[in-house]
Every structure is written in C-alpha cells, then in structure tokens.
Amino acid sequence: MTHSRFLCGSLIGLPLSVWAGANPALATPASGAGSLLQVLLALALVLGLIVGAAWVMRRFSLVPGAGAGHLRVVSGVMVGQRERVVIVEIEQQWLVLGVTSEQVNLLHTLSKPEGAVTPTPVTPAFAQWLQAAIEKRKESKDAK
Numbered sequence: 821m822t823h824s825r826f827l828c829g830s831l832i833g834l835p836l837s838v839w840a841g842a843n844p845a846l847a848t849p850a851s852g853a854g855s856l857l858q859v860l861l862a863l864a865l866v867l868g869l870i871v872g873a874a875w876v877m878r879r880f881s882l883v884p885g886a887g888a889g890h891l892r893v894v895s896g897v898m899v900g901q902r903e904r905v906v907i908v909e910i911e912q913q914w915l916v917l918g919v920t921s922e923q924v925n926l927l928h929t930l931s932k933p934e935g936a937v938t939p940t941p942v943t944p945a946f947a948q949w950l951q952a953a954i955e956k957r958k959e960s961k962d963a964k
Contacts, residue, residue, distance in 0.1 A: 894914060896906040904919045909932065916928040 890910060892909045894907040894909050896904050898904050902921045905927070906917045906919055908915045908917055912932045914930040914932055915926060916930065918925040918927050
C-alpha cells in the first residue's frame with residue numbers, strides 16, 4: 821500500500837521536475853539598473869515606515885517625556901467631530917483652550933488649583949528591568 825502511494829507520488833511529481841529543469845539557460849542575470857531600483861524602493865519603504873511610526877507616536881503622545889518641559893496638557897474633551905476643549909498648564913496657570921482643525925482660541929485663564937498635584941512620570945516596568953540588566957552586565961564585565 822505504501823509502495824503504491826510512493827510510486828503514484830513519484831509519477832505525479834515527475835513532469836514537474838522535468839518542466840522545472842527544462843530551461844536553465846533562460847535565467848537572466850540581474851541588471852544593474854533593476855537591482856538599483858529595487859534597493860532604492862526598499863530604502864524608500866523603510867524610511868517611510870520610520871517616518872510613519874514617528875508621526876503616529878507623536879500624534880498619539882506615545883513618546884515618553886515629550887511633555888516634560890514647561891507645558892503640560894492637563895485634560896481635554898472632544899466637543900465635536902473636530903473640536904476639543906483642552907486645559908493646558910504653563911507654570912502656575914491653566915489655560916482653557918478651544919482647539920479646532922483651523923485655529924486655537926483662548927477661552928479662559930485660571931490659576932492652578934491648590935489641590936492639583938503635578939504627576940511624576942512613571943517609568944515602565946520594562947524600562948526598569950532593562951536598566952537593571954544593563955547595570956548587571958556592566959558589573960559582571962568589571963568583575964572579570
């Protein structure tokens with residue numbers, strides 16, 4: 821039974837192997853211009869992916885420490901399809917801003933409330949683990 825399956829499989833695959841090996845001379849060497857174009861397109865794709873990832877990270881505030889300066893967005897709420905009301909903290913003042921796709925308007929100025937605490941940035945667990953691993957590796961190299 822197994823021999824007949826093997827024989828049938830070999831006979832079915834025989835025309836494919838003959839067809840695949842029939843024209844080895846037809847394989848053309850890659851041209852310089854074609855290879856250069858392929859490399860340039862791949863480079864453009866990679867650069868486009870990098871720029872796109874940077875834009876997404878900036879757009880959705882995924883960059884850690886990006887708002888660590890004097891300006892911080894305290895809160896925001898969507899009031900329309902493209903309109904938002906945002907509270908921005910600058911030093912000890914809160915600015916209530918109306919933000920649309922075309923302009924930003926100052927709606928009101930507030931002093932920072934007494935009970936408002938500026939949150940400290942939290943270091944993610946992975947970053948802590950990575951830092952500990954790097955320090956451990958440095959210590960093991962120094963011990964040698």
